[in-house]
Amino acid sequence: MADIHTYEGAPEAEFGDYVALLKPRVMSLVVFTAFVGLWIAPVHVHPFVAFCAVLFIALGGGASGALNMWYDADIDAVMRRTAGRPIPAGRVARPEALAVGLALSGLSVMMLGLVANWFAAGFLAFTIFFYAVVYTIWLKRSTPQNIVIGGAAGAFPPMIGWACATGGISLESVLMFALIFFWTPPHFWALALFMKEDYHKAGVPMLTVTHGRAATRRHIFAYTLVLAPFAIWLGLTSVGGAFYMAVSVLLNALFILGGWRILKRDEVAAEADGYGVEKRYFKLSLYYLFLHFLALLVQHWIGGGW
Amino acid sequence: MALHTEHEIHRRRRSRNVGLGLVLIAFVVLVFALTIVKVQSGDMMEGFDHQPRVSELPREEPASQEPATEAAPAVTAAPEDSQ
Numbered sequence: 001m002a003d004i005h006t007y008e009g010a011p012e013a014e015f016g017d018y019v020a021l022l023k024p025r026v027m028s029l030v031v032f033t034a035f036v037g038l039w040i041a042p043v044h045v046h047p048f049v050a051f052c053a054v055l056f057i058a059l060g061g062g063a064s065g066a067l068n069m070w071y072d073a074d075i076d077a078v079m080r081r082t083a084g085r086p087i088p089a090g091r092v093a094r095p096e097a098l099a100v101g102l103a104l105s106g107l108s109v110m111m112l113g114l115v116a117n118w119f120a121a122g123f124l125a126f127t128i129f130f131y132a133v134v135y136t137i138w139l140k141r142s143t144p145q146n147i148v149i150g151g152a153a154g155a156f157p158p159m160i161g162w163a164c165a166t167g168g169i170s171l172e173s174v175l176m177f178a179l180i181f182f183w184t185p186p187h188f189w190a191l192a193l194f195m196k197e198d199y200h201k202a203g204v205p206m207l208t209v210t211h212g213r214a215a216t217r218r219h220i221f222a223y224t225l226v227l228a229p230f231a232i233w234l235g236l237t238s239v240g241g242a243f244y245m246a247v248s249v250l251l252n253a254l255f256i257l258g259g260w261r262i263l264k265r266d267e268v269a270a271e272a273d274g275y276g277v278e279k280r281y282f283k284l285s286l287y288y289l290f291l292h293f294l295a296l297l298v299q300h301w302i303g304g305g306w
Numbered sequence: 307m308a309l310h311t312e313h314e315i316h317r318r319r320r321s322r323n324v325g326l327g328l329v330l331i332a333f334v335v336l337v338f339a340l341t342i343v344k345v346q347s348g349d350m351m352e353g354f355d356h357q358p359r360v361s362e363l364p365r366e367e368p369a370s371q372e373p374a375t376e377a378a379p380a381v382t383a384a385p386e387d388s389q
Contacts, residue, residue: 014322048339
């Protein structure tokens with residue numbers, strides 16, 4: 001039928017849909033942590049070079065987000081939280097997302113190599129590979145520890161930032177990695193406790209489904225205990241100091257207390273108050289990471305070390 | 307119906323075209339500015355060109371002339387090592 005409605009149904013994306021493919025909200029975490037990693041490193045970097053480096057690290061993160069959406073389009077279509085993403089909503093075709101992901105991956109790695117150094121660029125390439133292939137394609141659908149593995153990909157940006165300045169890896173950057181790596185599971189599992197997404201229907205083994213919600217609560221508390229020593233240890237290195245240590249001790253005390261409260265509750269109590277404790281803990285976890293990295297930045301500004 | 311009526315699809319196409327145009331312009335400006343910064347900061351611009359050049363050789367230690375001040379070369383060499 002040849003009328004004005006001939007065009008209806010043909011997926012035609014607007015610019016914002018391609019931006020959405022890059023997961024801008026995840027990117028904001030990448031930008032902030034990569035910037036802190038780069039800025040507090042002992043080697044001075046020209047501010048414009050630092051800006052460009054962080055930009056291309058973020059672009060690499062965005063590219064891996066697009067590859068994730070390309071592969072996970074079937075899962076995204078099933079779950080309420082992700083059904084509005086460009087591919088399941090029918091605005092961007094799957095091969096197009098793959099093309100955007102691969103092209104931006106190549107561009108971001110090449111540009112980071114030219115802006116900073118090739119070690120940092122290789123590190124970024126590895127991170128994209130890790131998130132897109134190891135996490136998304138391989139392990140996300142096969143193990144309930146998927147969040148732990150995905151957390152590693154999110155923990156690399158401060159190490160890449162550090163590598164941009166220093167050209168290598170050191171204890172400080174490994175500890176920044178550990179801070180995000182061990183923070184991710186309790187952060188995400190707290191969300192899984194109250195969001196109750198239908199992961200089972202989507203075919204993703206989520207800890208709350210495979211091992212039960214009580215086991216998830218135990219896992220959350222265990223990870224907060226593992227996380228604390230690494231956060232404190234970071235304060236004892238060359239990038240730490242009295243200010244960072246004060247902030248870290250306070251935040252870890254609050255985080256362990258929150259984890260303990262989650263551990264001590266059962267589902268009946270949680271249902272009764274609408275998952276109030278879990279929601280507060282999730283909010284606290286956002287502040288936890290943000291304030292740790294902000295404290296590193298402030299400590300660098302007032303002078304690091306003991 | 308008039309043929310010049312703008313369909314909603316045209317708005318989406320324009321958003322794509324304008325967006326991509328701005329991104330490309332921004333990229334060109336970025337690379338240009340980066341070039342200026344890199345040149346001004348005096349990074350090593352010469353690469354390997356099939357035969358060794360004096361500018362690519364490691365700097366000689368000035369220590370051999372003055373054996374009395376052995377500690378001095380290490381101090382002066384430090385800033386080069388840190389980069």
